[in-house]
Amino acid sequence: MSHVLTLNAGSSSLKFGFFRLNGTVEDPDPRIVGSIERIGAGERAHIKAKRQDGFVLIDQEFGRNHVPDHDTALARAVEFLKEQRPQAKLDAVGHRVVHGGPDYDEPVELTQTVMDRLAQFEPLAPLHQPHNLAGARAALKLFPEAVQLACFDTAFHRNHPWVNDTFAIPRKYYDQGVRRYGFHGLSYQYISETLHQIAPHLHMGRTVVAHLGNGASMCGLMGGRSVASTMGFSALDGLPMGTRCGQLDPGVLLYMLMNEGMTPAEIEDELYRKSGLLGLSGLSNDMRTLEAAGTEEARQAIDYFVFRIRRELGGLVAALGGISTMVFCGGIGENSALIREKVCAGMGWIGMELDETRNMRNERIISTDFSRVRILIIPTDEEIVIARAARDMLARRAEAAA
Incomplete structure (x- = not known):
């Protein structure tokens, strides 16, 4: 049975999902979904997770300063998931990455070349992109056999009319990638x-x-x-x-x-x-x-x-x-x-x-x-959008290998 982990780092939160894949067409089955909220120095972060049937697996507040950053939050989330599903094999890890720049308009497998390129967009989304990529690097180490893919918040907006895509500054900047990208695209795609x-x-x-x-x-x-x-x-x-x-x-x-x-x-x-x-x-x-x-x-x-x-x-x-x-x-x-x-x-x-x-x-x-x-x-669900992308990427890889 194939499984997918989704990671979605917000500016003060980390959402995670553990999905079972039921083929190449059906929606991924969310076995565990959860989040860690109020991440940051001086805050009392909170972790909550539940099973698909709504049963609450954990609803716990951390001590003040126990989750000062997203790296710590990811470690807490992975620790919890391993306790819940110690035997499960992950086939893919899907990451929400806020900024795809002018390069990426659909989910892409995370290679070192792609990671290096995405790091260049960190100044455009300093609250998110570093956390997104830090989570990806950590997941690459934790799950080296799993396919790692990035799903971009900017991709949904890539076909804006030109007047909604540009600024009234010299055109050379548009050619350099200074344009209106839009964000929260995974949420809008789900809606x-x-x-x-x-x-x-x-x-x-x-x-x-x-x-x-x-x-x-x-x-x-x-x-x-x-x-x-x-x-x-x-x-x-x-x-x-x-x-x-x-x-x-x-x-x-x-x-x-x-x-x-x-x-x-x-x-x-x-x-x-x-x-x-x-x-x-x-x-x-x-x-x-x-x-x-x-x-x-x-x-x-x-x-x-x-x-x-x-x-x-x-x-x-x-x-x-x-x-x-x-x-x-x-x-x-x-x-x-x-x-x-x-x-x-x-x-x-x-x-x-x-x-x-x-x-x-x-x-x-x-x-x-x-x-x-x-x-x-409509409660949004960025995690299922990421899980669907992982399902589709795994299916393409299996088809190519056949």
Whole structure:
């Protein structure tokens, strides 16, 4: 029996999945899925994992500083999985890699050449790419016989119209790879495929997906394909996030550089790790903490987050030429009734009417029966997208060897 391990490193989390393959067509069977959240120095990280039937295998908080970084989180996850499945043989390890640059628009086997090339994109995604590649290097050592493959967050957006793919700077930079890549592509791919399965008529229409979490972005889909995304060249653009600033006037960077005397490394740290909800609230990057805090600063951080979502929603609707479906996903999008309510409030002018009761219950459809725009919550699943890619790669290798 073939098995696949998936690793998905976020900016403050590590999701992992252990899948059994049931042939070359059927969906991989998730035997264990889990995550380690709140990774970082000074935090009390938390590991939770469950079996396919929902039985919780572990739900445990680590001591403060026990999981200071993603390398430690990976070691904890692998240790746990080996305890649960000591005899299982891994045939493939699939990695979420945030940035594929201009080179990679589909899953690829991780060779040393590919790893070296992906390392060159680390400055474009410093919160993620180093962790993604560190996890890949560690997995190569832990599972040397397994096929290792990378699935890219940027790949889903590679066919953007040119106007949504470029910046108004000299063309030489576009040729050098300075362009709007978009991110969270594995999540958007899952939402697109799920919509196609559960509501083909909605899939063929104009859809805005809001992937809201510690990392946050939005994407406009036309017939299931990405047309426009709020993220651009790096994972800083668009919506404010847990610790990232989102949309920013480039003049602010010049001010920091020229007037504050900050170094590029200091600016990077400020924008990637000290901004967003954390910077605005002065309290936390976690929406659950902010909603419970009740301070003026926490309220203002939430208000700004919602304001930017609504502003980007209007822009995406314009890019699509209308909207038929709105989908919320991601940790905040799936779990925060307050944020969904605030985003949809007063949006009747584009046909969105939220049903308050359905929203509070976290139902699949949270729009009213009379809403012209269907509003849904679809829990995203980047791990199954990675597992499917691993299944397909193993099948191709077996076919080539036959």
